[in-house]
Each structure stands twice: as C-alpha cells, then as structure tokens.
Amino acid sequence: MTRVPFTDLAPMASEVWASIEQDYLASLLGGRYIGGLAVAAFERDWAAYCGADFAVGVANGTDALELTLMALGIGPGDEVIVPANTFIATAAAVVRAGAVPRFADVSDDTLLITPQTLTEAITPRTRAVMVVHLFGQVPDMTALLAVADEAGIALIEDAAQAHGAEWDGRRAGSFGEAACFSFYPGKNMGAFGDAGAVVTSRPDLADRVRVLANHGRSRGTAHYEHDCLGTNSRLDTLQAIALSGKLARIDAWTQRRIAVADRYRAQLGGTGVKLTGVAPSARHVYHLFVVRVADRGGVREELGRRGIETGVHYPLPCHLQPPLRRFANRSLPVAERAAGELLSLPIFPHQTDGQVDLVCEALATALRGRGGIRP
Ligand SMILES: Cc1ncc(COP(=O)(O)O)c(C=O)c1O
Structure with a gap:
C-alpha cells in the first residue's frame, strides 16, 4: 500500500543542505550559537521579504x-x-500577557475573522x-484595518501559518503594528x-521587542545592567x-x-466535501489544505486504513478549550459547527501528483454512502 504522509520535512532539509552546509558547520564548530551576523542577515532579509522594515528573531511564534x-x-x-478558530497559542499569549481574550466568530466560507465578526x-x-x-490565507485586510482604525485599536498579525501569503499584492507581515511568525519545523x-x-x-516596537526578548538588555547579550524585566527568547x-x-x-515551495x-x-468538487473559500484578492499559501466533511471520524478512519494521514485544525474552538472557557461570553456558531x-x-x-490523486480517490470512496455536507 502506498502511504501518503500528512507532511514530509526531510526533502526540504536535503534540498537546502548543500547551500548552508559551510556556514552551518563553521558556526557549529566555531562555537558561535546565539545572535551574530547570521541572525542579523536573516532578520534583514526576512523583513524585506515581508515588505516591512524590521524583523526581530525570537525563540518561537508563541513568544513572538x-x-x-x-x-x-x-x-x-x-x-x-482573537478569532475562535485558531491554534491555542494566539489566545494563550493574550492571557500570558495579563490581558483578556475576547473571541470573534469566523466566516463560514474562509474560516477567517471578518470585519463584521471583529466589529x-x-x-x-x-x-x-x-x-x-x-491555514495560509490572509483575510480582507483593507476592511479589517478600517475597522481597527475606526475603533482606535492595534491590529497584530498572527502570520505563523502564512509565510509569503498576500492580500491585494501585499505580503503578510506588512499590515499590522507588528506581525508574528513561527518557524516551527512543520x-x-x-x-x-x-x-x-x-x-x-x-x-520603537522592534527595539522594545529586542530588549524584552533579551532579559531587558538594551545593549546586546553580554551586559548585566537591565533596563526592564524581559525574558530569554533569542534566535539561535x-x-x-x-x-x-x-x-x-x-x-x-509555495508554488508547489x-x-x-x-x-x-x-x-474534489462534487464528492460531498465543502472546500474552504479563497477570496479573489488573497494569495493563499496553503500551510494546510482544509475541507469540511460529514462524519469526520468515520472518514478519517477509512482514509487511515488506506494509508492516508490527515489532521484536524482544530477540533475545539479556542473559547471551548478548558483553560479558556472562563473568557467565553457568548456562543460562536460558525466556529463551533465547523470544528x-x-x-x-x-x-x-x-508531494507528488500521484499522492494527491490517491488522497482524492480515497476521500471520494470514503464519502460515498455517507452523504455530503450541507452547502
Ligand atoms: C496560528 C498559530 N499561532 C501561533 C503559533 C505558535 O507558534 P510556535 O509553535 O512557533 O510557538 C502557531 C504554530 O504553532 C500557529 O499555527
């Protein structure tokens, strides 16, 4: 049986290794592990890629x-x-900062926050x-920024899943007061x-993040006068x-x-799945390819029997997660049903075309007799 893994990171490492081997080994064997020129170069290039002026490397997306x-x-x-349908880190960061998360429902089509649910x-x-x-799709930033401006609130992008995604030709990372990226291996x-x-x-914000991420130091890593209390969240x-x-x-890789x-x-059209919508102005970079099906448990089981790995992002919306329920103040029907x-x-x-076709055939077979999802 040909198996189709959910993802496969090894070929990306192999593809990239020849171009980094020298620098990697020089740093490893040279004893230089935190910060330095390689971090500064990546920060400069990543900011430019996103269409912003500064990037500050940190330890992970949650810290960002x-x-x-x-x-x-x-x-x-x-x-x-915070939108109800997101990875828990988005809401957890709010709680850890001492603030209160308030949850917004999402579009039934794109599963993203909308100007209306924000309002x-x-x-x-x-x-x-x-x-x-x-999932890799930027929502309508023109309208969301207008709502945020009108209300006098800051807009922060959680771009952990959206490297290179765009709205109206502008990159994720260039819209908000700040944008937070994760480079988690997957x-x-x-x-x-x-x-x-x-x-x-x-x-000012870039400087402040850099100081906070380095134990409140404003002059690099090696001094012991601290300007404020921060944490240790530096990029290796x-x-x-x-x-x-x-x-x-x-x-x-995004093109692929x-x-x-x-x-x-x-x-997948006509097989009974509901596809996630993509707005005409969005460049979706497909961190995840998410569909909606009836009898998800049964469908997953059957796909698993045929060697096809799947995921669920996310089985519980944030406001229904046990540690966050105390912040929930109303029901959010779209996020709750979609979950x-x-x-x-x-x-x-x-992923090969053959692997894509295997998934489609298996999904079509699994859905036969199960009934489609409501439109
Ligand atoms: C939407 C979202 N926000 C935040 C994070 C947190 O990033 P990290 O795992 O790097 O802490 C992730 C990924 O894990 C994510 O998918």
Missing part, C-alpha cells in the same frame, strides 16, 4: 505573540480580540485584535527546531542559517503547495 503584546503595553485590564467583538476595553492568517518555512520572528515597520545562529537557506526556496491545492480543488467537520488533507512541497 506575547512579546508583541508586552511591547505594545497591553496587559491587565485590556481586552484583545461585534469590540468593547470599550478592546486594545487590539490578533488577525490570524489561518510551518511553510520551518527551522531545524523552534524559532520565530516579530516583523514591524515601527523602529544555527536556526538563522537554516532559515536563510530556506528563504531562498520558499517561493518555489498552490499547485497541489489546485489539483485537490479540481478533483466538528474540519479535515486537513496532506499537503507539502514534495
């Missing part, structure tokens, strides 16, 4: 979110709006909204371990070298993800 909130002075007494969640205590480019551009970045065009030199190598390939998604879309139907199909740059 928390440090951004701290740098903006958001904390106790403040509310931050519904705003209260006099709202200081910011975390706009999540979930992300579209992943490090060889945990890593993240805060991207912004505000020099070896990770920066790996990421610079991958940055040179991210556009080709888009081609895989197009092939899925062409074959029972979401199914993520394998997608990765080195």
Whole structure:
C-alpha cells in the first residue's frame, strides 16, 4: 500500500543542505550559537521579504505573540480580540500577557475573522485584535484595518501559518503594528527546531521587542545592567542559517503547495466535501489544505486504513478549550459547527501528483454512502 504522509520535512532539509552546509558547520564548530551576523542577515532579509522594515528573531511564534503584546503595553485590564478558530497559542499569549481574550466568530466560507465578526467583538476595553492568517490565507485586510482604525485599536498579525501569503499584492507581515511568525519545523518555512520572528515597520516596537526578548538588555547579550524585566527568547545562529537557506526556496515551495491545492480543488468538487473559500484578492499559501466533511471520524478512519494521514485544525474552538472557557461570553456558531467537520488533507512541497490523486480517490470512496455536507 502506498502511504501518503500528512507532511514530509526531510526533502526540504536535503534540498537546502548543500547551500548552508559551510556556514552551518563553521558556526557549529566555531562555537558561535546565539545572535551574530547570521541572525542579523536573516532578520534583514526576512523583513524585506515581508515588505516591512524590521524583523526581530525570537525563540518561537508563541513568544513572538506575547512579546508583541508586552511591547505594545497591553496587559491587565485590556481586552484583545482573537478569532475562535485558531491554534491555542494566539489566545494563550493574550492571557500570558495579563490581558483578556475576547473571541470573534469566523466566516463560514474562509474560516477567517471578518470585519463584521471583529466589529461585534469590540468593547470599550478592546486594545487590539490578533488577525490570524489561518491555514495560509490572509483575510480582507483593507476592511479589517478600517475597522481597527475606526475603533482606535492595534491590529497584530498572527502570520505563523502564512509565510509569503498576500492580500491585494501585499505580503503578510506588512499590515499590522507588528506581525508574528513561527518557524516551527512543520510551518511553510520551518527551522531545524523552534524559532520565530516579530516583523514591524515601527523602529520603537522592534527595539522594545529586542530588549524584552533579551532579559531587558538594551545593549546586546553580554551586559548585566537591565533596563526592564524581559525574558530569554533569542534566535539561535544555527536556526538563522537554516532559515536563510530556506528563504531562498520558499517561493518555489509555495508554488508547489498552490499547485497541489489546485489539483485537490479540481478533483474534489462534487464528492460531498465543502472546500474552504479563497477570496479573489488573497494569495493563499496553503500551510494546510482544509475541507469540511460529514462524519469526520468515520472518514478519517477509512482514509487511515488506506494509508492516508490527515489532521484536524482544530477540533475545539479556542473559547471551548478548558483553560479558556472562563473568557467565553457568548456562543460562536460558525466556529463551533465547523470544528466538528474540519479535515486537513496532506499537503507539502514534495508531494507528488500521484499522492494527491490517491488522497482524492480515497476521500471520494470514503464519502460515498455517507452523504455530503450541507452547502
Ligand atoms: C496560528 C498559530 N499561532 C501561533 C503559533 C505558535 O507558534 P510556535 O509553535 O512557533 O510557538 C502557531 C504554530 O504553532 C500557529 O499555527
């Protein structure tokens, strides 16, 4: 039986290794592991790729979110709006910063926050909204920025799943006060371990994040007078070298993800799945290819029997997660219903057309006799 893994990171490492081997080994054997020129070069190049002025490398995407909130002075007494359908880190960062997450429902078509659901969640205590480019798609930033401006709240991008995604020709990372990226290995551009970045065009914010991420030091790593209390969330030199190598390939890998998604879309129409919508102004980079099905448990089981790995992003919306329920103040019907139907199909740059076709055939067979999802 041909197996189709959910993702496969090894071919990306192999593809990139020749171009980074020298720098990687020089750093490894030279004894230089944190910060340095390789980190500065990656930060410069990543900011430019995103269309922003600064990037600050940090330890992971979760820290990027928390440090951004701290740098903006958001904390106790403040509310931050978060879409209900996201990875828990988006909401957890708000709680860890001392603020209160308020949850917004999502579009039934794209599963992203909308100007209307954002507006519904705003209260006099709202200081910011975390706009999540979930699955790799940027929502309508023109309209969301207009709502945020009108309400006088900061817009922060959670771009952990959206390397190179665009709205109206503008890249993820260039819209908000700041944008938070994860380079977790499974992300579209992943490090060889945990890593993240805060991207912004505000020099004061970039400086503040850098100080907070380095124990409150404002003059590099090696002094012991601290300007404020921060944390340890720095980017490792070896990770920066790996990421610079991958940055040179991210556009080709994204093209392949888009081609895989197009092939899925062409074959899955009429099989009873509900496809996730893509706005005409969006360049979706398909971190995940998410469909909705009836009897998800049964469908997953059957796909598993045929050697096809799938995922669920996410089985519970954030406001129903046990540690976050105390912040839920209303029901969010679209996110709640979708959570029972979401199914993520394998997608990765080195996936073959044959593997895509196997998934489509297996899914069509699994859905036969199960009935389609309501439109
Ligand atoms: C939407 C979203 N936000 C935040 C994160 C947190 O990133 P990290 O795992 O690098 O801490 C992730 C990924 O894990 C994510 O998918």
